[in-house]
Amino acid sequence: MTRLWSRLVQIAFLALLLLLWLLATRVEGVNRILLPDPADVWHQFVDVISSGAFIPDLRVTLGELAVAFVISMSLGVSLGYLISRSRFLIKVFEPLLAAIYAIPIILFLPLYVLLLGLGPDSKIALGATISFFPIVLSTIAGFGYVDRRYVTAARSMGANDLQMFRYVLLPAALPVILAGLRMGFTVALLSVIASETIASFAGLGHHIVDLAENMDTARMFAYIVFVIAIVVFLNTVMSKLEGRARWR
Amino acid sequence: MAVIRTDAARPTAPVAPGLWQRLAGRPGVARLGVVILLLLIWEIAARFLLDRDFISPPSVVLISLGDLFATPGVLSALWLTLYEIAVAFVIAVIMGAGIGLAVGLSRFAHQSFMPIVLLLYGIPQITILPIFVLIFGIGAPSKIAFGVSHGMFPIMIAVVAGVQKIEPVFFVSARSMGASRGQLLRHVIFPHMIPSFFTGMRLGMSGVLLGVLLAELYVSTGGIGYFTSIFSQNFDATKLIGLVSMLAVIAIALNEIVRRAELHYARWRD
Numbered sequence: 001m002t003r004l005w006s007r008l009v010q011i012a013f014l015a016l017l018l019l020l021w022l023l024a025t026r027v028e029g030v031n032r033i034l035l036p037d038p039a040d041v042w043h044q045f046v047d048v049i050s051s052g053a054f055i056p057d058l059r060v061t062l063g064e065l066a067v068a069f070v071i072s073m074s075l076g077v078s079l080g081y082l083i084s085r086s087r088f089l090i091k092v093f094e095p096l097l098a099a100i101y102a103i104p105i106i107l108f109l110p111l112y113v114l115l116l117g118l119g120p121d122s123k124i125a126l127g128a129t130i131s132f133f134p135i136v137l138s139t140i141a142g143f144g145y146v147d148r149r150y151v152t153a154a155r156s157m158g159a160n161d162l163q164m165f166r167y168v169l170l171p172a173a174l175p176v177i178l179a180g181l182r183m184g185f186t187v188a189l190l191s192v193i194a195s196e197t198i199a200s201f202a203g204l205g206h207h208i209v210d211l212a213e214n215m216d217t218a219r220m221f222a223y224i225v226f227v228i229a230i231v232v233f234l235n236t237v238m239s240k241l242e243g244r245a246r247w248r
Numbered sequence: 249m250a251v252i253r254t255d256a257a258r259p260t261a262p263v264a265p266g267l268w269q270r271l272a273g274r275p276g277v278a279r280l281g282v283v284i285l286l287l288l289i290w291e292i293a294a295r296f297l298l299d300r301d302f303i304s305p306p307s308v309v310l311i312s313l314g315d316l317f318a319t320p321g322v323l324s325a326l327w328l329t330l331y332e333i334a335v336a337f338v339i340a341v342i343m344g345a346g347i348g349l350a351v352g353l354s355r356f357a358h359q360s361f362m363p364i365v366l367l368l369y370g371i372p373q374i375t376i377l378p379i380f381v382l383i384f385g386i387g388a389p390s391k392i393a394f395g396v397s398h399g400m401f402p403i404m405i406a407v408v409a410g411v412q413k414i415e416p417v418f419f420v421s422a423r424s425m426g427a428s429r430g431q432l433l434r435h436v437i438f439p440h441m442i443p444s445f446f447t448g449m450r451l452g453m454s455g456v457l458l459g460v461l462l463a464e465l466y467v468s469t470g471g472i473g474y475f476t477s478i479f480s481q482n483f484d485a486t487k488l489i490g491l492v493s494m495l496a497v498i499a500i501a502l503n504e505i506v507r508r509a510e511l512h513y514a515r516w517r518d
């Protein structure tokens with residue numbers, strides 16, 4: 001019963017927001033450049049989807065994301081594995097990596113733009129840098145803290161290095177690493193869009209800024225909704241993939 | 249840049265031959281070595297391999313820090329950015345704790361509004377940055393607002409989680425001893441909420457830093473974002489790296505303050 005009421009409150013809350021939006025634009029006459037008419041936004045949204053105008057920008061963003069993620073994944077997992085092989089190396093590197101991870105790495109974007117230009121390279125570099133840290137840290141956590149008893153048991157049963165990796169280390173570490181990879185993917189996507197928003201020639205983030213600078217607010221709102229949908233969709237896909245890989 | 253733990257102060261084993269074995273007892277020393285090695289690589293690469301217009305060796309950056317601060321406007325830009333961060337953090341804490349308490353304290357409010365909070369938290373906020381600038385202008389208010397919107401959700405969620413964790417028996421016993429709603433807040437809810445509140449503040453601080461810096465880098469008239477774009481356009485790599493390093497130091501210091509506060513207050517006290 002209360003569950004039903006909660007649903008009603010949620011729907012009422014969202015309806016109230018929409019009503020306020022309608023009132024603000026139609027009755028109060030808030031400037032259309034600040035707040036577009038909901039109907040206009042809807043028409044623009046339909047137009048963005050049906051005209052396929054988003055395809056070039058989407059391709060740019062996804063391309064940058066793919067390269068950035070492949071770089072950070074291969075570097076993060078391999079370096080993380082190497083570090084995790086020795087207790088000493090873990091003690092040396094883990095606090096260092098965690099300390100750098102605590103800095104808002106978006107600060108490096110101006111340096112990357114200066115070094116690599118306004119094109120895709122600086123976005124790839126930023127995305128790879130930001131996503132490297134969760135991936136390497138989770139790989140260290142995954143491989144570095146496998147229960148000693150499993151390792152000893154496998155050794156005493158005569159497992160060689162390959163078998164040890166395949167049957168003991170990997171199954172124990174995989175869930176942690178997968179969680180790190182999913183997190184790395186999310187931050188890589190967000191930082192690619194962020195760096196497109198801040199300084200670029202193309203991409204989804206760039207397109208939103210372009211519309212904002214042209215004061216085409218209705219289309220900008222529509223485009224923002226579209227980009228949010230893309231981000232949420234990709235994150236959901238990654239979560240599903242993670243869940244699947246975990247179960248195997 | 250690195251946070252060096254004091255592991256190095258630990259006494260070495262009585263039998264301590266060989267450099268490697270001695271090093272193995274002191275990860276802190278080795279960590280310092282790694283940092284120095286990385287700085288050396290950077291120094292050599294910047295001096296001999298790369299174009300000086302685009303990157304500057306760390307020694308030059310360090311020596312020219314004085315020049316950076318002497319550049320008219322840089323110091324006030326740093327202060328402005330700090331001010332934006334401070335104001336945004338205070339507002340984020342007040343709003344986060346207020347809404348968190350309101351949502352967390354009633355079962356019904358939790359059921360109704362928590363999904364909406366999580367839905368809003370899931371939005372990639374960078375996409376709506378241009379809207380913030382449209383509404384709040386290109387000055388400090390848009391940075392503060394964007395910082396607040398990044399910082400308040402983690403605080404809210406931590407406060408809700410903290411309130412939810414309080415055992416119902418405490419409420420029942422306080423009520424049965426005749427506690428009023430105000431006394432309940434003061435003596436039951438606040439003391440139990442403190443650990444998660446400080447955890448929320450730490451996460452909120454990283455959110456505020458991210459939000460303010462993103463908005464600064466996007467468009468800025470007097471904050472550090474203005475100078476990062478000026479230095480980039482003039483290919484003044486030395487000053488750019490100096491400024492970014494200063495900001496990194498500020499970010500580390502602010503993160504460290506809230507982390508210490510969390511360690512201090514989040515301990516369970518009887």
